[in-house]
Amino acid sequence: MFENILIVVACVVAVYYAVDLVFLRKQQKRPVYQQRLINLLLFLGILTVLVLAVREMTLYLFLQIFLLNIAELCVLILATTGIVLIFKTSVTTNFAQGTIATVGAFTAAKLILWLTANTGYAMPVKLALALVASAMTAFVIGLFVDTVIIRNSRYPNSIGKQMITMGLVLVLLGLMPLLFGLVPLTIEQFSYDGKLINLTDTLILYVPDHNLFAAAVTAAMLVLLFAALRFTKWGLGVRATASSETVAGMMGVNTRLITAMSWAIAGVFGGVAAYLYAPVGSAVTVSFMTPVQVNGFLASVLGGFSTFGGPIVGAILINLFQSIASFYNSVWTNVIVYVLVLLLVLAKPLGLFGKKTAKKV
Amino acid sequence: MTLLSYRAAAAVKRLKAVAKHPYFGFVLFGLVLIAFRLLSLGGLIPNSLMKPLVLTMIYAIVALGFSLLLGYGGLASLGTAGFVGLGSYVIGHFSGTLGYPFLATLAISLVGAVVLGAIVGFISLRIEGMYLAIITLGLSEILKEVFKSFNAFTNGVNGLGFRNFALFGLPVSDFAVDLIVIVVFILLIVGTLNIIKSPTGRALLAMKNSDSAAQSMGIGLMKYRLLAFVLATIYAVIGGMLYMADQKFSIPTTWTLDFSLNILAAVVVGGAQSITGILLGTFMIFGLNMTVLNNIPFFLAYPDATWILNGVLIILVTMFYPGGLIRLLLTVKFRLVKAVNILKKKWRRYRYGEDD
Numbered sequence: 001m002f003e004n005i006l007i008v009v010a011c012v013v014a015v016y017y018a019v020d021l022v023f024l025r026k027q028q029k030r031p032v033y034q035q036r037l038i039n040l041l042l043f044l045g046i047l048t049v050l051v052l053a054v055r056e057m058t059l060y061l062f063l064q065i066f067l068l069n070i071a072e073l074c075v076l077i078l079a080t081t082g083i084v085l086i087f088k089t090s091v092t093t094n095f096a097q098g099t100i101a102t103v104g105a106f107t108a109a110k111l112i113l114w115l116t117a118n119t120g121y122a123m124p125v126k127l128a129l130a131l132v133a134s135a136m137t138a139f140v141i142g143l144f145v146d147t148v149i150i151r152n153s154r155y156p157n158s159i160g161k162q163m164i165t166m167g168l169v170l171v172l173l174g175l176m177p178l179l180f181g182l183v184p185l186t187i188e189q190f191s192y193d194g195k196l197i198n199l200t201d202t203l204i205l206y207v208p209d210h211n212l213f214a215a216a217v218t219a220a221m222l223v224l225l226f227a228a229l230r231f232t233k234w235g236l237g238v239r240a241t242a243s244s245e246t247v248a249g250m251m252g253v254n255t256r257l258i259t260a261m262s263w264a265i266a267g268v269f270g271g272v273a274a275y276l277y278a279p280v281g282s283a284v285t286v287s288f289m290t291p292v293q294v295n296g297f298l299a300s301v302l303g304g305f306s307t308f309g310g311p312i313v314g315a316i317l318i319n320l321f322q323s324i325a326s327f328y329n330s331v332w333t334n335v336i337v338y339v340l341v342l343l344l345v346l347a348k349p350l351g352l353f354g355k356k357t358a359k360k361v
Numbered sequence: 362m363t364l365l366s367y368r369a370a371a372a373v374k375r376l377k378a379v380a381k382h383p384y385f386g387f388v389l390f391g392l393v394l395i396a397f398r399l400l401s402l403g404g405l406i407p408n409s410l411m412k413p414l415v416l417t418m419i420y421a422i423v424a425l426g427f428s429l430l431l432g433y434g435g436l437a438s439l440g441t442a443g444f445v446g447l448g449s450y451v452i453g454h455f456s457g458t459l460g461y462p463f464l465a466t467l468a469i470s471l472v473g474a475v476v477l478g479a480i481v482g483f484i485s486l487r488i489e490g491m492y493l494a495i496i497t498l499g500l501s502e503i504l505k506e507v508f509k510s511f512n513a514f515t516n517g518v519n520g521l522g523f524r525n526f527a528l529f530g531l532p533v534s535d536f537a538v539d540l541i542v543i544v545v546f547i548l549l550i551v552g553t554l555n556i557i558k559s560p561t562g563r564a565l566l567a568m569k570n571s572d573s574a575a576q577s578m579g580i581g582l583m584k585y586r587l588l589a590f591v592l593a594t595i596y597a598v599i600g601g602m603l604y605m606a607d608q609k610f611s612i613p614t615t616w617t618l619d620f621s622l623n624i625l626a627a628v629v630v631g632g633a634q635s636i637t638g639i640l641l642g643t644f645m646i647f648g649l650n651m652t653v654l655n656n657i658p659f660f661l662a663y664p665d666a667t668w669i670l671n672g673v674l675i676i677l678v679t680m681f682y683p684g685g686l687i688r689l690l691l692t693v694k695f696r697l698v699k700a701v702n703i704l705k706k707k708w709r710r711y712r713y714g715e716d717d
Contacts, residue, residue, distance in 0.1 A: 093495065160683060174670075182663075335506045338500075342503075
């Protein structure tokens with residue numbers, strides 16, 4: 001009975017989706033009730049798909065897969081937040097986010113090797129130092145990009161800035177083998193153990209320690225960022241710059257400082273993300289962050305660039321889709337996820353939480 | 362005697378008129394390329410120079426299609442790699458593995474290109490600007506995953522080899538492939554010139570400057586966006602087919618974001634609105650690496666280091682010359698002409714006295 005209802009709901013959503021895409025979009029102005037309806041239906045649709053999938057794979061398995069994927073989720077959230085932070089202040093999509101982060105991860109891995117060879121620190125100390133090194137490297141590169149390259153460009157528009165970040169990707173890709181050698185490096189996890197959670201006597205969930213660590217770091221960084229955005233002068237400046245850079249400048253906000261700090265902080269987010277991703281993803285190679293970068297972009301488009309919370313929800317959704325799809329079909333996982341995201345974005349071109357900005361002709 | 366000189370003068374005049382024709386330079390370029398290929402047959406030009414040139418031409422074809430999108434339509438797309446890959450796999454699978462006649466393969470690939478281009482064009486009606494770049498990037502990733510996983514069609518991660526390429530029943534040698542590439546290259550340049558100067562090109566340009574203004578002038582957004590994407594996809598698929606004919610191997614790791622970024626870079630570095638600029642840009646990004654830099658010992662040890670130059674070039678060009686290198690060249694030419702004129706004036710003053 002319950003499943004039948006869900007399937008009916010899914011059908012309604014699908015039919016409305018098709019009708020909306022083909023017919024209703026032709027209307028110039030969309031009434032408010034229709035916007036509310038499509039929001040409600042999209043919510044129902046996503047919920048239905050999730051519930052159906054979870055029922056099929058049992059709640060226990062779903063939770064277990066989710067817990068195993070927490071580290072990747074955290075990485076995705078951090079990377080996405082960095083991308084959105086830059087978009088908010090500089091109105092450009094930073095294609096170099098992943099590559100800058102990779103430089104950070106390389107520095108961290110090299111530092112661990114150097115510390116092992118030259119000092120007698122315990123492993124946790126070395127790893128903590130490496131985390132800081134990764135974040136700081138990305139911080140410096142981010143700062144450099146904004147202050148030296150973008151600020152001196154003669155015609156700064158958003159497409160031009162985007163091109164500059166693409167050029168930066170190529171420069172860094174070429175520089176990394178020169179600086180760090182051609183051998184893939186590794187970053188160890190703090191501990192390779194895990195915690196057991198007893199649901200009942202027979203059902204026991206397993207969480208790797210690294211995932212808990214990643215979750216703690218991510219939560220701390222997000223809380224700090226949101227607190228800073230909400231309560232500090234810098235946060236106020238970011239929000240003002242995001243709504244309009246010119247007006248913010250006229251009101252006495254130092255937009256140059258705000259932009260530079262945003263690039264640097266986005267770099268820190270990327271550096272930490274790369275550091276957390278290296279032990280679970282693969283060895284540190286020049287392109288190991290590319291999948292994260294692509295997913296981060298899709299998450300920000302899915303959530304909508306206009307809010308900070310939206311992209312995080314987008315990242316969570318993409319990760320959920322991934323863990324569910326990997327249960328059904330491990331080969332075509334990414335194709336299923338990307339197609340789902342594409343359909344969702346077609347329904348809401350500005351993202352799930354996007355706001356429409358008026359444009360003058 | 363006078364008649365003869367009159368005729369000679371008329372012939373010269375006609376030649377001058379031909380030389381002013383917009384196709385003339387490109388056709389001459391094609392003839393020079395063919396001559397190059399013939400010379401390399403005789404061993405006068407090393408193969409290590411000719412092979413990269415042919416590959417550069419293939420990339421230039423893709424870049425030409427992309428410039429219709431970016432330079433004329435103002436639509437940023439990062440799906441190029443997926444489309445080029447599709448072209449390479451279509452010819453590799455249908456002509457190579459299954460042995461279909463070439464015309465059938467061509468038809469399949471064109472249908473594929475039109476369908477894919479229409480899908481992207483349809484998406485572009487809803488999603489604009491930088492969002493579009495990201496969504497097309499997602500589409501390209503979907504295609505890449507398909508290339509990786511659809512073993513029956515693409516031979517998966519091992520890559521698909523391409524043997525027994527035959528045109529109308531005749532096997533095609535390497536020399537013939539190169540000639541085909543050159544001819545298709547020149548034909549597509551001429552085609553692009555025609556598109557740009559036609560009402561379609563003007564409509565695209567109008568759309569680039571302002572959607573709303575173009576619409577109010579009676580330009581159907583839907584029609585021209587779809588057209589731009591279909592054209593770009595057809596160019597990309599043709600480029601992919603030539604790539605497969607030339608390289609005889611296609612592997613999913615080629616068709617990544619880097620490839621799309623490089624094509625974009627070639628178009629931007631050269632100058633998105635000029636065909637000469639695009640050819641120049643493609644050579645700077647792809648050709649220069651393969652012909653010159655790869656012979657320098659430092660770059661042999663670190664092959665990725667050539668990317669640094671590309672990246673720096675992109676950054677500098679976007680920072681200071683958004684019109685591309687071609688704009689820079691035109692500026693330099695303008696300055697030179699000015700300087701020469703001043704020198705001429707000085708010479709005249711010296712020769713004929715102060716006041717003239």
